[in-house]
Amino acid sequence: MLPFLVFYLVNLIFYIPLQNGDLYRVGLLADFSNIKTSKIYQDQLDYSDFNLTCFKDVKTSKYRYKLLVIGDSFSQFKFSYHNRIYHHKNKVLNLDRKLQIENNQIQTLYNLINTSFFDTIKVERVLLEIVEKFVPRISNCNSQSKEKVFTKYTNQDYLKSKESIQREHAFFNRNTIDVPLSTLLHYFNRKSPNSKTIPLKTKQRLFTKTNSNRILISQADFDWKKSPHKCIENTNYMLKHLNDLYDSLSIRDINLDVMIIPNKYTVYKSEILKNKDVSPVFKIFDNSPKKFRYINVKNILINNRIKKDLYYYGDTHLSSIGHELIAQHLKDDYKY
Amino acid sequence: MIFNSLEFLLFLPTVFVIYWLFNTQSLRLSNFIIIGASYVFYGWWDYRFLSLIILSSAIDFLLGKEIFKTKEKKTRKYLLWLSIGINLGFLGFFKYFNFFVENFIDAFHQIGIELSSHTISIVLPVGISFYTFQTLSYTIDVYRQKIPATKDPFAFFAFVSFFPQLVAGPIERASNLLPQFYTKRNFNYLAATDGLRQILWGLFKKIVIADNCAEYVNMIFSNHQDATGSTLLLGAILFAFQIYGDFSGYSDIAIGTSRLFGFKLKQNFAFPYFSRDIAEFWRRWHISLSTWFRDYLYIPLGGSRGSKLNKIRNTFVIFTVSGFWHGANWTFIFWGLINAIYFLPLLLAEKNRNNIEVIGNDGSISIRELLKMVTNFLLVCIAWVFFRSENLSQAFEYLKGIFSSDLFSFPFITELETGLPIFPIKLSLLLVIFISVEWHSRRDLYGLEKVGLKWNKYLRYLLYYAIIISLFWFGGKSEQFIYFQF
Numbered sequence: 110m111l112p113f114l115v116f117y118l119v120n121l122i123f124y125i126p127l128q129n130g131d132l133y134r135v136g137l138l139a140d141f142s143n144i145k146t147s148k149i150y151q152d153q154l155d156y157s158d159f160n161l162t163c164f165k166d167v168k169t170s171k172y173r174y175k176l177l178v179i180g181d182s183f184s185q186f187k188f189s190y191h192n193r194i195y196h197h198k199n200k201v202l203n204l205d206r207k208l209q210i211e212n213n214q215i216q217t218l219y220n221l222i223n224t225s226f227f228d229t230i231k232v233e234r235v236l237l238e239i240v241e242k243f244v245p246r247i248s249n250c251n252s253q254s255k256e257k258v259f260t261k262y263t264n265q266d267y268l269k270s271k272e273s274i275q276r277e278h279a280f281f282n283r284n285t286i287d288v289p290l291s292t293l294l295h296y297f298n299r300k301s302p303n304s305k306t307i308p309l310k311t312k313q314r315l316f317t318k319t320n321s322n323r324i325l326i327s328q329a330d331f332d333w334k335k336s337p338h339k340c341i342e343n344t345n346y347m348l349k350h351l352n353d354l355y356d357s358l359s360i361r362d363i364n365l366d367v368m369i370i371p372n373k374y375t376v377y378k379s380e381i382l383k384n385k386d387v388s389p390v391f392k393i394f395d396n397s398p399k400k401f402r403y404i405n406v407k408n409i410l411i412n413n414r415i416k417k418d419l420y421y422y423g424d425t426h427l428s429s430i431g432h433e434l435i436a437q438h439l440k441d442d443y444k445y
Numbered sequence: 446m447i448f449n450s451l452e453f454l455l456f457l458p459t460v461f462v463i464y465w466l467f468n469t470q471s472l473r474l475s476n477f478i479i480i481g482a483s484y485v486f487y488g489w490w491d492y493r494f495l496s497l498i499i500l501s502s503a504i505d506f507l508l509g510k511e512i513f514k515t516k517e518k519k520t521r522k523y524l525l526w527l528s529i530g531i532n533l534g535f536l537g538f539f540k541y542f543n544f545f546v547e548n549f550i551d552a553f554h555q556i557g558i559e560l561s562s563h564t565i566s567i568v569l570p571v572g573i574s575f576y577t578f579q580t581l582s583y584t585i586d587v588y589r590q591k592i593p594a595t596k597d598p599f600a601f602f603a604f605v606s607f608f609p610q611l612v613a614g615p616i617e618r619a620s621n622l623l624p625q626f627y628t629k630r631n632f633n634y635l636a637a638t639d640g641l642r643q644i645l646w647g648l649f650k651k652i653v654i655a656d657n658c659a660e661y662v663n664m665i666f667s668n669h670q671d672a673t674g675s676t677l678l679l680g681a682i683l684f685a686f687q688i689y690g691d692f693s694g695y696s697d698i699a700i701g702t703s704r705l706f707g708f709k710l711k712q713n714f715a716f717p718y719f720s721r722d723i724a725e726f727w728r729r730w731h732i733s734l735s736t737w738f739r740d741y742l743y744i745p746l747g748g749s750r751g752s753k754l755n756k757i758r759n760t761f762v763i764f765t766v767s768g769f770w771h772g773a774n775w776t777f778i779f780w781g782l783i784n785a786i787y788f789l790p791l792l793l794a795e796k797n798r799n800n801i802e803v804i805g806n807d808g809s810i811s812i813r814e815l816l817k818m819v820t821n822f823l824l825v826c827i828a829w830v831f832f833r834s835e836n837l838s839q840a841f842e843y844l845k846g847i848f849s850s851d852l853f854s855f856p857f858i859t860e861l862e863t864g865l866p867i868f869p870i871k872l873s874l875l876l877v878i879f880i881s882v883e884w885h886s887r888r889d890l891y892g893l894e895k896v897g898l899k900w901n902k903y904l905r906y907l908l909y910y911a912i913i914i915s916l917f918w919f920g921g922k923s924e925q926f927i928y929f930q931f
Binding site: 110113114117279280281282283285286 | 449450451454648652913914916917918919920
């Protein structure tokens with residue numbers, strides 16, 4: 110068992126810690142430089158507090174919120190775009206993804222509408238945020254569902270999510286041997302069969318952290334290729350539901366904004382040597398009729414003069430720079 | 446802590462080294478180390494659980510002494526019933542209080558009377574069903590004068606809390622395990638290596654077989670309304686392997702771990718799915734529990750003696766109580782009742798002791814025997830549907846779904862994330878390998894007992910490493926041991 114204990118220790122030091130980027134945790138190269146705190150990470154510490162109300166803290170309907178944000182992990186952190194729009198806690202209400210119905214923002218919004226949430230909590234507009242790679246996964250939405258969305262983040266929920274992280278990093282787990290093997294294999298074979306992370310060469314150096322012309326992309330950015338037809342079908346399905354949600358919210362005089370955060374690969378595609386197709390999600394969104402207000406984050410990021418450090422090197426998420434761009438756009442163009 | 450965790454992997458060698466280092470000093474110290482290690486093991490879940498097991502041990506130690514000391518039959522009986530009352534009282538409160546309250550309220554609701562609910566949030570101490578039965582067997586055996594009461598509190602506390610079998614059995618009889626705490630244990634290399642092999646096989650059953658079956662079982666049971674009859678049957682079969690891998694795997698690890706410390710526990714599973722009828726199945730499945738109920742409930746009720754009505758009554762009582770022991774839910778009771786219905790015809794026709802030797806013990810197997818084995822296995826799978834279902838209506842719906850027109854279609858499972866149909870090919874291959882090993886070893890104590898012993902040393906180590914790597918390769922879908930909830 111000793112070699113496996115060594116492998117597990119390697120995981121524990123270089124891969125499991127949550128402050129490491131998620132692309133390290135799904136196995137590519139050990140992050141030997143994680144001890145240094147580079148400037149790109151420093152500014153996320155400037156946002157030490159939430160400038161918004163978390164769902165679990167909502168006690169009364171005293172305030173009329175300007176914005177209700179229902180998003181995924183991109184609407185999670187203190188340095189995220191939604192925490193930069195206002196400097197007052199009572200303008201933005203954030204619905205944490207752990208409280209959502211099966212991580213499905215569309216279903217969650219249906220449930221909020223059907224369970225009279227908006228009769229008690231006053232909101233001017235709803236901002237729905239979904240990352241591009243999760244759009245094809247949205248299917249089977251029940252527009253009549255009345256299952257209650259939790260208003261209190263209970264101990265049980267916390268324990269459940271803590272349990273699932275522990276399970277993922279259990280000792281008897283493929284990751285124990287997978288990750289160090291992936292690291293080794295990557296020195297011989299660019300695409301390690303055991304890894305969910307793909308390293309690609311870029312035309313220029315895009316990340317301060319590594320200062321190299323390499324980018325790490327999640328395998329999930331290419332999941333749509335397993336079933337392109339399903340991707341198109343589900344994107345159209347989602348658009349239909351978004352238009353229906355707009356109708357339901359309009360009756361209550363609430364606006365609906367929708368934001369699709371592009372995959373890291375989509376934003377950096379033109380910078381990558383030997384690039385391949387991106388998913389049809391944005392093409393469908395750009396060309397389909399929409400009743401809701403559509404915030405084209407892909408254009409905001411791609412058209413930005415500076416490409417460097419928009420995302421983190423070892424992570425699939427936007428950095429502070431990326432979030433600031435989105436927040437500025439929301440503040441300026443849509444007059445939040 | 447659970448067996449398939451890093452904590453246990455670090456805990457076990459530490460305790461092993463300390464135990465054998467101080468074993469030569471004194472027997473009392475040796476037993477004390479066992480107690481200390483066991484309480485650390487048990488307290489790892491929740492330190493509050495310790496107070497209950499210590500209290501339970503203390504009460505039964507003292508009552509055992511009193512029962513043994515007292516000559517008057519009436520007083521001895523009173524003390525025995527006190528022990529039974531306290532132990533079952535603990536069990537009843539922690540495990541069944543809310544079940545009875547909820548059903549009581551439900552029953553009144555059916556007749557139009559609304560009662561207010563006073564269920565309380567009760568945390569079920571891990572393993573309570575196991576160690577209360579273990580201590581009960583002690584006091585009953587002392588009362589029956591089968592064994593003398595122990596005067597050694599260290600030996601008794603160690604017997605009750607012995608960590609390998611504390612939380613999910615086997616339920617050991619005092620007559621087997623307690624005397625092992627009176628004598629000094631000597632390190633036996635062959636026993637220790639045999640124990641390690643059994644631990645390895647137990648981990649394989651739990652991590653590779655049970656946890657991988659669980660993934661598909663969960664998918665099928667949560668979408669059973671949309672699944673075909675053949676898929677539902679596949680789900681029931683996979684659950685049969687899940688519960689067997691989980692429970693017998695745990696028993697193997699418990700027995701193997703005990704051997705590392707010089708203790709011998711009884712076999713708890715004797716390849717039950719190779720049984721040719723339900724009576725044989727119950728002689729091979731969870732042997733420690735079924736023999737407990739036989740000796741302490743069935744036989745005192747009259748057993749198979751007496752009138753036909755008595756036999757029927759005793760059979761139903763034993764299987765219903767056995768079902769109820771598994772959990773505070775009507776599904777478990779129903780599961781017990783179904784097994785009673787399976788068993789009764791054999792008992793009444795006096796055919797319940799037809800198949801004592803393992804199938805093919807003389808090297809030959811007839812087609813008839815094979816068919817009986819497969820039929821029995823399918824009957825057991827049907828009963829398992831109740832065990833797995835959340836409530837009776839889900840179980841009946843599930844069974845109705847099995848016996849539908851698409852029972853003879855090719856089964857497939859709908860993957861939750863993509864909605865695509867999948868068939869567990871890798872798992873099927875693993876199951877074929879697993880069944881082959883178990884079949885080959887059906888005359889032995891456990892699957893890996895004699896496999897590879899006659900091979901070249903390097904080949905044998907290659908086999909062990911292949912199993913170890915499979916633990917990591919197929920691991921990661923960790924489910925809690927099913928029997929922990931009991």
